[in-house]
Amino acid sequence: MEIVKNEYCNECKSYTHLIVTSFNSDSIFAKCPLCSAEFDLIYDEGRISQLVEHKEIIYTAVNDPDFGESKQKVVILAGNILIDLSGDSWVFRVVHKSFTNYVDLDDCSRFELIDFDANVDFEWLAKASFLEVVRRFAK
Numbered sequence: 001m002e003i004v005k006n007e008y009c010n011e012c013k014s015y016t017h018l019i020v021t022s023f024n025s026d027s028i029f030a031k032c033p034l035c036s037a038e039f040d041l042i043y044d045e046g047r048i049s050q051l052v053e054h055k056e057i058i059y060t061a062v063n064d065p066d067f068g069e070s071k072q073k074v075v076i077l078a079g080n081i082l083i084d085l086s087g088d089s090w091v092f093r094v095v096h097k098s099f100t101n102y103v104d105l106d107d108c109s110r111f112e113l114i115d116f117d118a119n120v121d122f123e124w125l126a127k128a129s130f131l132e133v134v135r136r137f138a139k
């Protein structure tokens with residue numbers, strides 16, 4: 001699934017990604033995942049990205065110079081939610097500024113799931129509601 005990252009939906013007044021429904025050389029047609037409002041955006045190939053990306057990023061901590069740099073394989077959902085897949089716990093980080101390869105940990109909000117080592121379809125996870133996630137992973 002393709003998305004346009006970091007958009008503002010002026011129907012439901014939310015910062016979100018938009019889901020690309022189609023595009024041509026002039027326009028990207030996309031809809032809000034929260035309220036289904038439809039948008040006709042100016043076409044720019046660089047605006048389109050994948051809902052789920054696998055990437056190696058480098059964590060830094062600007063406020064903690066001793067931290068240095070830490071390379072980590074992550075899954076990126078909807079442009080700015082990083083999932084560290086290490087061990088039995090998954091750390092989700094919401095990045096609040098735009099980034100390419102370097103992510104400042106001091107600029108992220110954190111959410112952690114313990115005992116969450118199941119095989120997961122990330123496309124499903126990116127679109128699932130919280131209740132669907134609870135039902136799927138409750139043991």
Ligand SMILES: [Zn+2]
Pocket residue numbers: 009010011012013014032033034035036037
């Ligand atoms: Zn909306």
